[in-house]
Amino acid sequence: MTIKQSIITGTVSDAHGGLPGVTVSVKNKPVSTITNENGQFSIAAEVGDVLVFSYIGYAAVTVTVDSRRVYDVIMQEDATTLKEVTVNAGYYTVKDKELTGSISKITSKELEKQPVTNVLAAMQGRMAGVDIIQDGGTAGGGFQIKIRGVNSLRADGNSPLYIIDGVPYSSESIGYASINSGMASPTSPLNSINPSDIESIEVLKDADATAIYGSRGANGVVLLTTKKGKVGRTKITVNATSGTGKATRFIDLMHTEQYLAMRKDGFAKDNITTYPASAYDVNGTWDQNRYTDWQKELLGGTAEFKNLNVSVSGGSAQTQYLLSGTTNTETAVIPGDFRYRKAAGHFSMNHAGEDNRFKLALSGGYTKQFNKQSTTDLTRLARNLAPNAPALYTADGELNWENNTFSNPLALLRGYSTVKTNDLIANVTLNYALTPKWEIKANMGYTNLDNHEQRLQPSSINNPSLNISSSSSLLYENVTTRESTIIEPQIRWADSFGKGKLDILVGGTAQKQTTGRLYTLGQGFASNSLITNMASANNKFVLASDVTEYKYQAFFGRVNYNYNDKYIVNLTGRRDGSSRFGPGKQFAYFGAAGAAWVFTNETSLKNSSWLSFGKLRASYGTTGNDQIGDYQYLNTYASSGQAYQGITGLEPTRLFNPEFGWEKSTKLEVALETGFLSDRIVLTTAFYRNRSSNQLVGVPLSGTTGFSSINANLDATVQNQGLEITVHTDNLRGKNLRWSTNVTIATARNKLISFPGLETSTYANTYVVGEPITIVKLYQYKGVNAQTGLFEFADLNGDGIINAAGDKHYVADLTPKYFGGFQNQLKYKNWDLDFLFQFVKQQTYNYTPGSANGTFFNQSTDYANVWQQSGDMAAYQMNTSGANSAAVTAFSRYTASDAIIVDGSYIRLKNIALTYTVPLKYKTMNCKLTVQGQNVLTFTNYKGGDPEFRATGFLPPLRVITGGVQLSF
Known part of the structure; x- marks a missing residue:
């Protein structure tokens, strides 16, 4: 077929000269290019085509091609281009104003602007409806992310799909929690994604955006696009930062005088007049005038942060490239040589033929990580230790055991874990324009992960007087490998008919992922110096070993029709096939319809002086979920680990269920997008309702079957419903001073709609129909009995007995009522200031001590207000040394009652960055000086430590302050 085209050339400039990086495209055709460093371009077009010149921050320019072959275009800066921003929707891109x-x-x-090593940390508070919680302050730890709530009854079935440059990246755990026991969660696989290599992050939330991903889009999709080279001369950029991190928000604990008074009162209340020999804190064995702030002593160290990034980029109009390398080091706040190191390399190359019909995009990244952390988090120990406990070291610098009366917490740090991770991600995308209307594309990706973990438990963690030799030392070792390949051929056709534009995309996916795990235990070593070598163990045990294969194939399609830029309809669909389901259940269909009405393009509103943009959009559709793991429907067996007549046998681990099928989520959304005063104020309000059914869970079985449960679909429905509001304002836009604000706020309500047979199932004590699935069932606290001095609870079933089965029915919802962020960006001449406040309205657990007040555990200062005698109206029950079983039982119920559910709301200065651009004589050089802070200030009435972090036994997130310099030339 002959295409009647000519090569059109020209120059794009603004008031300052040639403008590089401007996108030049042929309207309604898959043909585009970008201007070079001098603003020059070259593109194939024919007479009658419309050339569109677009660049962020500038008003778009359109030119109709006539008989001329050279066009010079001047672009003007424009504050009303927010909706012109192009958004990545995965398999296609679309302007924000045309999104359905x-x-x-x-x-x-x-x-x-954020000193973080995990991309999820950078997303906190910046996206409406995206709730992210950091699992702890230990380097390399994980994050919890919920996009529009929790859809699955399974805790591991609510992760979103991550896509890096078109390549799916598995977020499944790569380690064992027992190895990284010093962390709140295993090592995050997303640490392999280097934040400095990311150009943009898009989060797809509703059915219209996620249905094209089918079974993988039920919990949302996170698209990460890496940085690419730009047209222009070779540019070298060096970015170096260094800083420190400190633990924040310690709990107010008793000082020695308060603590000893509490302890002595506990013995007195128990009618014990002679202190036991083991009561070292009060019987005179330990110095009763000594005081140590153990939180400061064990957790008050300073972590060091160092980061260096170097990149080289540039290219011509046809070929652009980028090569970057990053090193990152982070130490710990606890004593000892614990650190997290990461080195990453990234490469990107884009190439287009002279006529722009053929395009090649190649990107790849390799990350190497090493993380050494203690296998014991000292946070709970620091809160529980008596304030008059002995010093950590003797006069000669050895660990102090205080004549065998003190379990030195530093000895536990001799047990540590190491995690070595190597990760490769590569992607190739090929595009070819067959004609101005037809384009074919192939996306191919490859990932390879190698993870090696060790947990060392040497005999030296014990008191030397116990004479425990290295023959009792333990080494846990886990090796995980994961390899994935994917290929996605696609074909696209686009054309216009009068005032209408039609865009059709059809494609397929074929993916294969293989995961291998080997989890072993070594016991007994000739010396602790050999403990890192499994071959040196006297006894070796295989705790788990498997190789799993996941195959996935799909066909997908999209039809988009735009009439006169006013009425837009978007239809997406996907037919999925997953190896995780049984015969006859492996394939399913998912689809969605979205529609938008840009009502400001109506004649009556087109010239409105106050309403610059208005769009009403709605979507409805279904997505699926196959996050259940491999081979869950099959009869599976594992090595028993036991030998019979010299042969190690197999044991069954799972029952076959041929009815095992997909979870399905139905999503509905209605949204209104408006812009006022030339888009100086942009407001988006969205209402959504998601319902997930056919839940994949373990259905309980009778013990006589030999199995506790069988994996099956449960006829239960979970609903997530909420409201999201996003506001952007351009407050000032002067020559020297600019100020803009972004506000996000989201409300979310999770509810169990139906659960047939719930009352007779083993989930009866976990869920309640009509209540969120994140509830906790608790005793109902009534206060301290003025006569007995003990905590008292409601007898809800009236049987005269307080127990969990009959009385633990009070429901508390720990889902945040609303959350969001308040960001401001100010620029004055060469100064830039950016700060973000994150806020959450929620209930959460209060801090509770490790044992009843009066026992050998330090307590919050609140526990000074305790019951003393009959008639007292006190906040807390009587002290006990532990000998009063009634008081111990009452305290245990107290920690499982609504008394410990308190207001955990907070406002946090999540991030602040101040940047100064140094004026230089040479215009080709650039120098920026930056000071950054993360988790800087927290405003809250919560007394239980960090209100974001709910696992009180682990170190909360750190406050990090860094300074840096960026040079480019």
Whole structure:
């Protein structure tokens, strides 16, 4: 077929000269290019085509091609181009103003202002409806992410799908929690994604945006686009930062005088007049005038943060490249040589033929990590230790055991874990324009992960007087490998008919992922110096060993029709096939319809002086979920680990269920997007309702079957419903001073709609129909009995007995009522200030001590207000040394009652960055000086430590302050 085209050339400039990086495209055709460093371009077009010149921050320019072959275009800066921003929707891109679905976006500008090593940390508070919680302050730890709530009854079935440059990246755990026992969760696999390599992050939320991903889009999709080279001369950029991190918000604990008074009162209340020999804190064995703030002593150290990034980029109009390398080091706040190191390399190359019909995009990244952390988190120990406990070291610098009366916490740090991770991600995308209307594309990706973990438990963690030799030392070792390949051929056709534009995309997916795990235990070593070598163990045990294969194939399609830029309809669908389901259940269909009405393009509103943009959109559709693990429907067996007549046998681990099928989520959304005063104020309000059914859970079985449960679909329905509001304002836009604000706020309500047979199932004490699935069932606290001095609880079933089965029915919902962020960006001449406040309205657990007040555990200062005698109206029950079983039982019920559910709301200065651009004589050089802070200030009435972090036994997130310099030339 002959295409009647000519090569059109020209120059794009603004008031300052040639403008590089401008996108030049042929309207309604898959043909585009970008201007070079001098603003020059070359593109194939024919007479009658419309050339569109677009660049962020500038008003778009359109030119109709006539008989001329050279066009010079001048672009003007424009504050009303917010809706012109192009958004990545995965298999296609679309301008924000033409979106029919819900997609949130942040760019490298937000990422580079945060001293973080995990991309999820950079997303906190910046996207409406995206709730992210950091699992702890230990380097390399994980994050919890919920996009529009929890859809699955399974805790591991609520993760979103991550896509890096078109390549799916598995977020499944790569380690064992027992190895990283010093962390609140295993090592996050997303640590392999280097934040400094990311250009943008888009989060797809509603059915219109996620249905094209089918079974993988039920919990949302996170699209990460890496940085690419730009047209222009070779540019070298060096970015170096260094800083420190400190633990924050310690709990107010008793000092020695308060503590000893509490202890002595506990013995007195128990009618014990002679202190036991083991009561070292009060019987005179330990110095009763000594005081140590153990939180400061064990957790008050300073972590060091160092980061260096170097990149080289540039290219011509046809070929652009980028090569970067990053090193990162982070130490710990606890005593000892614990550190997290990461080195990453990233490469990207884009190439287009001279006529722009053929395009090649190649990107790859390799990350190498090493993480050494203690296998014991000292946080709970620091809160429980008596304030008059002995010093950590003797006069000669050895660990102090205080004549065998003190279990020195530093000895536990001799047990540590190491995690070595190597991760490769590569992607190749090929595009070819067959004609101006037809384009074929192939996306191919490969990932390879190698993870090696060790947990060392040497005999030296014990008191030397116990004479425990290295023959009792333990080594746990886990080796995980994961390899994935994917290929996605696609074909696209686009054309216009009068005032209408039609865009059709059809494609397929074929993916294969293989995961291998070997989890072993070594016991007994000739010396602790050999403990890192499994071959040196006297006894070796295989705790788990498997190789699993996941195969996935799909066909997908999209039809988009835009009439006169006013009425837009978007239809998406996917037919999925997953190896995780049994015969006859492996395939399923998912789809969605989205529609938008840009009512400001109506004649009556087109010239409105106050309403610059208005769009009403809605979507409805279904997505699925196959996050259940491999081979869950099959009869499976594992090595028994036991030998019979010299042969190690097999044991059954799972029952076959041929009815095992997909979870399904139905999503509905209605949204209104408006812009006022030339888009100086942009407001988006969205209402959504998601319902997930056919829940994949373990259905309980009778013990006589030999199995506790069988994996099956449960006829239960979970609903997530909420409201999201996003506001952007350009407050000031002067020559020297600019100020803009972004506000996000989201409300979310999770509810169990139906659960047939719940009352007779083993889930009866876990869920309640009509209540959120995140509830906790608790005793109902009535206060301290003025006569007995003990905590008292409601007898809800009236049987005269307080027990869990009959009386633990009070429901508390720990889902945040609303959450969001308040971001401001100010620029004055060469100064830039960016700060973000994150806020959450929620209930959470209060801090509770490790044992009843009066026992050998330090307590919060609140426990000074205790019952003393009959008639007292006190906040807390009587002290006890532990000998009063009634008081111990009452305290245990107290920690499982609504008394410990308190207001955990907070406002946090999550991030602040101050940047100064140094004026230089040479215009080709650039120098920026930056000071950054993360988790800087927290405003809250919560007394239980960090209100974001709910696992009180682990170190909360750190406050990090860094300074840096960026040079480019």
